[in-house]
Amino acid sequence: MIAKGEPHFMKYCFALFFTFCLQLTVDAQTYSIEWSEMERSKGKLIYLLPNKVNEFFALRWTGGRLLGSYQVSKHENLKLTGSGRIRLIAEESMANFEGARIIGGKFVVFLSDRREGENHFYMQKYDDALKPVGEPIKLASYSLDRKRAKGWFEVKLSANKKYFGVVWEVPGRKEERDLYGFKIYDNELNLINDGEYPLPFDPDLSVIHSHHISNSGDYFLALTEYQEGEKRTFLRNRLNYKALHIYHITDDGLQDYKLDLEGKRVEAMAMTSDDKGVFTITGIYGKMKESGVSGVFHQRVDLNTEQKLDEGFKEFTEEFIVQGWTDRERKRQERREDRGKEDAQLYNYKMREATILDDGSIVGTMEQYYIQVRTYTDTRSGQSSSTYYYYYNDIIAYKINAEGDFDWVEKVRKYQVSTNDGGPFSSYESFIDNGKVYFIFNDNVRNYNEDGVFSDNDRLYTANYGRRKNAVALAEIDMETGEKERRTFFDRTEIDALAVPKLFDVNYSTGEMILYSIWGRKEKIGVLRFKK
Numbered sequence: 001m002i003a004k005g006e007p008h009f010m011k012y013c014f015a016l017f018f019t020f021c022l023q024l025t026v027d028a029q030t031y032s033i034e035w036s037e038m039e040r041s042k043g044k045l046i047y048l049l050p051n052k053v054n055e056f057f058a059l060r061w062t063g064g065r066l067l068g069s070y071q072v073s074k075h076e077n078l079k080l081t082g083s084g085r086i087r088l089i090a091e092e093s094m095a096n097f098e099g100a101r102i103i104g105g106k107f108v109v110f111l112s113d114r115r116e117g118e119n120h121f122y123m124q125k126y127d128d129a130l131k132p133v134g135e136p137i138k139l140a141s142y143s144l145d146r147k148r149a150k151g152w153f154e155v156k157l158s159a160n161k162k163y164f165g166v167v168w169e170v171p172g173r174k175e176e177r178d179l180y181g182f183k184i185y186d187n188e189l190n191l192i193n194d195g196e197y198p199l200p201f202d203p204d205l206s207v208i209h210s211h212h213i214s215n216s217g218d219y220f221l222a223l224t225e226y227q228e229g230e231k232r233t234f235l236r237n238r239l240n241y242k243a244l245h246i247y248h249i250t251d252d253g254l255q256d257y258k259l260d261l262e263g264k265r266v267e268a269m270a271m272t273s274d275d276k277g278v279f280t281i282t283g284i285y286g287k288m289k290e291s292g293v294s295g296v297f298h299q300r301v302d303l304n305t306e307q308k309l310d311e312g313f314k315e316f317t318e319e320f321i322v323q324g325w326t327d328r329e330r331k332r333q334e335r336r337e338d339r340g341k342e343d344a345q346l347y348n349y350k351m352r353e354a355t356i357l358d359d360g361s362i363v364g365t366m367e368q369y370y371i372q373v374r375t376y377t378d379t380r381s382g383q384s385s386s387t388y389y390y391y392y393n394d395i396i397a398y399k400i401n402a403e404g405d406f407d408w409v410e411k412v413r414k415y416q417v418s419t420n421d422g423g424p425f426s427s428y429e430s431f432i433d434n435g436k437v438y439f440i441f442n443d444n445v446r447n448y449n450e451d452g453v454f455s456d457n458d459r460l461y462t463a464n465y466g467r468r469k470n471a472v473a474l475a476e477i478d479m480e481t482g483e484k485e486r487r488t489f490f491d492r493t494e495i496d497a498l499a500v501p502k503l504f505d506v507n508y509s510t511g512e513m514i515l516y517s518i519w520g521r522k523e524k525i526g527v528l529r530f531k532k
Helices: 006-029 327-338
Strands: 032-035 044-050 055-062 067-074 077-083 096-103 104-115 118-126 132-143 152-155 163-168 179-186 191-198 206-213 218-228 243-252 251-259 264-273 278-287 295-302 307-315 349-358 362-377 384-400 405-410 416-419 429-433 436-444 471-478 484-490 505-507 512-519 522-529
Touching: 044 096, 044 471, 044 505, 044 512, 055 096, 067 104, 077 264, 096 152, 104 152, 104 436, 132 179, 152 206, 163 206, 179 206, 179 218, 179 436, 206 278, 243 264, 264 349, 264 362, 278 327, 278 349, 278 362, 295 362, 307 349, 307 405, 349 384, 362 416, 362 436, 384 436, 405 471, 405 484
Parallel strands: none
Antiparallel strands: 032 522, 044 055, 055 067, 067 077, 096 104, 104 118, 118 132, 152 163, 163 179, 179 191, 206 218, 218 243, 243 251, 264 278, 278 295, 295 307, 349 362, 362 384, 384 405, 384 416, 429 436, 436 471, 471 484, 505 512, 512 522
């Protein structure tokens, strides 16, 4: 039986399909997308690891929670060419899985093991047949002290993939300071730099943002310092923000760059660097003692001279902030302002990426992300249940030119929400090519007209993951002018699967993006090729 309105909807889907085919023809000179056959999934995909042209690895978890195992498979030209099981043994002891990477063109696995009063970190090499080669190599260790928590390891790679670092953080207990350490290696496992330091601040009044390794093997750490609250509450609250510190560890010792934003606080940030020794910090800032974010900033430092080259701020206009708001939201904000409350603000944005282009300009991207918990209580039984809502909303992108000025700041509207699942089909993947920055994400076909072009109405429909209303969007911003375009790229019915942008991976060295989609227990992998 055909429901009311179904013929129009079928006509609409046919129009979208025709548009998709036409779009691939139009874009054929720029992009080539190739999909694998739909195949039964061999386990839950953790991530994809691109390597050479037409070659990537897939890391999975197979089996149950207790008796499962990590598996790796190798794919060439979208065909399975090898597979193997990850061995979790280090020095004849069971070890913990800490991730996998491509180091020097080879697949490797990282392991850790707490033993004999220390936490040890290893790298296990694998051959082309995905068999372990020799014994795991110990890369780092730190002491386990009762005065501190157990801590953890992370692996960081430089943008040019010539260096990688093992970093660790060990939280202190009570009055004991937090500890952090690092070891930087090149792809031949030569040790470039290392160190271990206690943080210079009370652990309740500081938090580590991120670690960065430059293309020359330099190590940086970003840390936010907070001031004590008026009631001596040791809460790392944005309203108690004091300063952002960037620590650069060199052969000459520890250098502390205190980022001065002229009375502003850093809400989120990213670090990046180029081959010329220019280190860049960029992100979003807010006003001191106020919630919300006010704009974007950047600061560039010459590592060779340790001098600040330039900095810039771009405050969001009210028109930009309320873009996409409903009439009801706008009127509510007007009433707040009439009562003397805060001006319109943006909230909960997370810095996603900062990319330095060949001419020295910078492209930054961020996304609004937050979780809401709603608890319901049964008045008869007294039992409570909670539902977690995961929101992945608008994207903000901006460009800073080589002279340090902001060329543009733009917003890509989207509204994605799911419950009790972490948002596996939400968020986006992006890439830069041919003078444009592109964003790919799941959306709703009702946000587009019959030609597949974004309607750009005030009302934005929530992204839909069902077969009939799902569409994958391709939004683009011209890096020269800041002009935006947006259209449907493909949808669930055309590939018989649902795209998972969180598991896409971009490899600029080969000019490829690996795409992943899933439907039930089956999956399909694709390759989008762009200009390098």
